[in-house]
Amino acid sequence: MLDNLRKYAAAYAVAMGGVLLTCLSSWNVRDELQTSHLKEFQWAASDRIESVRAVVGQGLDALREIRGLFYAAQGIDETEFSVFADSILQRRPYIESLLWAPMLTAPGQVPPEGAPGKSRAAIGSELPPPVPVALVASRAALGPAKGVDLNAISEVATLFERARASGEIAVSGRMALTGRDRESLSVIYAVLPVYAPGKARGVAAGAPPPHVEPLGFVLGIYRIDELVHLAISLLEPRGVEVLVSDDSAGSEAKFLHFYASRLEPRSAATAAGLLPDQDKDQPRMVATIRVGDRRWSITCVATHTFRSAEAFTQAHWSVLVGGILFTALLSFYLVRSRREMDSRIRLAQTIYEREELLRQLAETVDVVFWATNAEATRLEYIGPAFRQIAGEEVSLDSSAPSLLLDVFEPDDRRVLRQAIAQLQTDGGRFTVVLPVSRGEHDLLWLRVCGFPVREAAAQLTRIVGFCEDITEHKLAEDALRDSEAKLRTLFNHSPDLIFTVDAQANILLTNRPLPYPVGGAGDKRSELILPPDVRAAYLEKLWQVFASGRIEHYQYTSSDGTWWEIRMVPIASAKAVMAAMVVITDITENRKLQWQAIRSARLASLGVLSAGIAHEISNPNHAITANAALLTRIWHDALPILGEYQQEQGDFLLAGLSFAQARETISRGMGDIAENARRIQKIIANLKHLGKQDRGHMDELADIGKILDAAVTLLDARIRKHTDSLTLDLPDALPVVRGNVQQLEQVFINVIVNALESLPERSRSVKISARLDSAGGRIVVRVKDQGQGISEDVMAQIGEPFFTTKAETGGTGLGLSISSSIVEKHGGVLRFESNRKFGTTVSIDLPISTEE
Template structure:
């Protein structure tokens, strides 16, 4: 018994230690899981608090958007108000209704919705305001938009309700958004909806910015009216949290600015426990009092809300194994049991190894007997290659009958090496040294002329033998006669080398295919995979749109035995020609065994053809441009001559008309009041002259296509002034495409020597292209200018957040007649002319793709050295 205990001491020690370590590890894992669980709750609660805060801010921003609409429109009708607010209601489903309620004493001032009236400084208006202050002013609803019919109807006085009257008073005193406490709004059918009201006062444009300087003026001046928003509290919290993943978190929203009995706003039960409800006082359910919780306060207008998040008993943690400590405990017990069983079994098996050693020795002896009877020469040397440990008797046939093979134990390796020539012996020694250094097998083929068979070729293989405790114990290997195989392989290699030389030096891609379009042989490595493992599909070399046509042509070659060919162009604007030649058997001519496919690049030939066509088109365009310029110039000269005369006539007649208006009162001209007609005619006179000049510039550009005219290149161009003028010229188009146009210029920019009109044309073309590439109005275009660090170059950059430029299009930018906007009337001449103008000014026009989206166009111009 004591003998067995001593034999299995290690197994007992492993079992006891394993049990102790397993229990300790299980306890440690349980503590880590509890800590991780609390952190997961904090992250989930923070997401919900942030979501509610963000949705509340977005809802209040709707009031600012409506105020911005009123300021921008300078007068708005009910239809425009409804269209604008319907868009807001669709995007924000928690907004119950939006109202516009003007103050009666402000109806005669310049407020949104009023066509004309006296100014705020009018004494009559001031008296009206004072009268209004004497009593509670009426605040009737003028415009209303709501999801249901329960919104306040037009004409309802908001001051009739005590809570709304107090809310309007707070908004007027602060000049900012004021928010009410929870109010139960009665719906049709006596159903109530908990809502809050938010009120934003709208002042005249002179008081439109909330700065410290205007707050005092706001308190002294009445607002034009109020923008009122009604928000469904339950829908607001639902929209904020519903998009988040259900994690088992309950949310309680309270109004800290209200009294203790009115603080409760809404309780959002977890979707994992939908039956949970809060108490009447706004507290969490009793069963959640011992759960982890997180509380945060957020500002809502002039009030403060509290958001309390509590983890439910079903809170979902991101941990994959919430009961991992039990897994560690059970796994540790199992591992300890298995290890103990392994040690016990290993001890038992050790007793059997002695018997196995005798069996292995017998098998080694049997192997030696077999090795000595075959023609292959087996050999073994020590790890240092200083003595031969074994060499097979078949070595006598290689070394000659005179070789003494008896008593080889301890012999030098020279016995093995002497059968080879001096250079071949050196090769074999290098292979042995490399095996000693790297421990990898080697194979060399060497000639030998000794022995009974004359010149023979031997394959010499060596293998490392490793034992426990030693990186290399010995080196073993064999010598094999491969003369016949070597001669046949050399003859085949020579024949294949000659054919491969002719095949590989072809500039075309050549390969042979079978009847299933599988590649049999190719003259060069294919540029990309053409099928799965062991399969090479020839049609995968070609673009997807030409594969079906290629396979049909290939089937015709195998059916008819005739040569077929066709051409196609790839996505990188290169042209290719494919020729398919049938390969027939020498015995059966009518049977097509395979087909040779030759793919040739014919891009240069196609480019020469296109260049000839393009040259003819440019010549025709030059003649056409001259004719068009002449036809346009004649009527445009008449416009340029008459426009100043009409402007002077109008200026001379204007005093007479002003005097007539003072004597007779306002009168109509062409259906317009005299005030409107005076502004319209003055603006029209300026537009006629400016647009006539623009027509003249366009005509000059047409002449530029037909004639290489350098123009006046000695002007000192102020790039800042040119860019400001271009932005003013493109003002209508800019507002049509984007709301985020930026012109970022330093205070002073150096001048550039050249032609001002041509540089203006370049900037117009580049900015218009950037505007037309924008996908929507929220995308931006930024125009900036800076000087290089060296101080001799000026760089103007136009960055857009448009659709970007594809790589194949980028390679063709600037080519005449190349355009991606042919459907919308593009001619492909704008950038071509711009490149020509920039090059004349000694500059560079570059196009770069942005990291995320859009394109940056850089116009690099030399700075003038003249003062």
């Protein structure tokens, strides 16, 4: 326990320090976000207050513009007033009406425009003079009509008195006005007195001339809601609500308008004109502005959706979680590094032991291992077994290449030098067989092999090889030549039945008497040798040999359970097939061995897939299935509670969606999780199908499209590992092929895996397609990759058993050999076309089944 603490002390220190720093950083981020949130709100509230102040000022300036028109024109008619006022109404949509009301000196008398009015002393004891509406510009005939005496309206009369007293604009409190659809509109009235042109200077100075009555009044009716909405709609929505109050009014008439944020449009002021309850504890800002001779109070409140650094309000949790995760990963890395260090120590010990084992092996076996530098000017190593060839007195400490060359005769020495020079030029291996003379009657035959050793940059760094005594093999080879004649004789006693036939299937020549009579006297029909249920298929294959000139195979099982293979080889001249050689072979034992080889290859393929599938599918799928079921139950249990909350509190948002949308989306998402879990289970089921015992039956009807689709599904993890682009191009329907489904599936998996492993980078692609040939009798499956291609020397040995270019990664060299054998048994052909620039195309040509 104490040793483990010392070993992992750094990891423990990093973990504790990381957690502490993460907590401090999270607290600091949270505090900074709260401060930034408040500052952002103050800026947004100031923008709204200034916008309302500006729009109100522009609205009141409309009255001054009309007063300026009177001063400039020295009297205007109804048309001029209408044109000028309509342009103002178009620019300021919150103004409902603009009116000109002259002040009469006597009831029923309208003074000429520009005439001075009575003095206050002259009319002080009389009734207020009438102020009828003379000119009107209105959006929808709202407000007082033309001819109405405004002094008869108490609220307006009060405004006139205040305007006459101050000489400037007087504004009313909130008043009701019946709208176009009979609804009550909240408006304010603003009145500006207009004096005679000679008195304009005193008015502009802010104080009217004493004892001078105005010529009349310019009056404007403003919709409060339109004014506030226009002012704030010019700004970007930020989640700020605005309450406008009239501080100059009584406590019951202070409320003017409440502007609900566009991010929370359902919010509304209380019946008393106060802010909503949900805004009670929210940040707010209050400012007072002048509106004519009144003061308005503007209160801005941040809603719960106030858009400040909203996307980062949970950033402190992200910092906390991220910091803890990073600390955990760093601690895991330190622990892992320590374990890898221990593994390297053990690996170094293993390498030392294996080097010692290799040294003992080189000193014990009869094969002589040797190595030279790339220029073949220095002998770097030669095995102790060389003394058995050169004699016990030879010294192995010399580094001169002559130590190895001098045991051969001069001509043989020249051959070996040429082979080494050819290796240095071409980079290929060499094998030469040379004699070594040991006395007058003693002659050894050595097989000398050399191999290039290259670095990552493909530069030749060393030449290694071995010398093997093949004297016995050479003598056996000579004896083999001597026995060739004997073997020709033994051929006639082959256990296989070999005969040739003509185009009518008549036997021309046989290597031994037929096993049983084929018919009457002189009847040489070859099909009679076979069981009755095989004859039709045999004749069909034989006719295909004569028609196409290709080798055909056919296998069948006899009543005693033995397996037989019929191999039909065309004997052709330059123009046509003259005859066919038929070989009937007992393949029972071979069949059993082949089943075992195919099974081993399939298990090897499954082994390659299982490593990724076990981690990527099995464990995550169990967790997904279990958690999906639990989450579904939790959601169904929570639905009634959420529904009751919706009925009580109204609709609400979940992840930006309404409750109804969230309920549908989450229910559909739960179903998708379960469906995808079942899909994963299907992939595992396909893998189990691949591992089933193959009985070798060749009478199944195979759908090539379905087999290719299943193979791609099984290889999904490997495909995603090697490439971003794999295309499966299949027609809507393909004819079936008679054969073995599992064996064909194995062929396609081997070919696709080879194509994927040939890709040097993920951007390269693999395309799989299946089509009928031009004659319509065969299906051609092509697997085309954009890999590195196949070199000529590899292409020459690609179908040989146990030949592999992937020995270091576990390749056995049986995949393509077995695949080629399977394709041949299905009557097909496996072809390879390769180019270093454009990759490799593998074509699998299979005959379609003619049976319904």
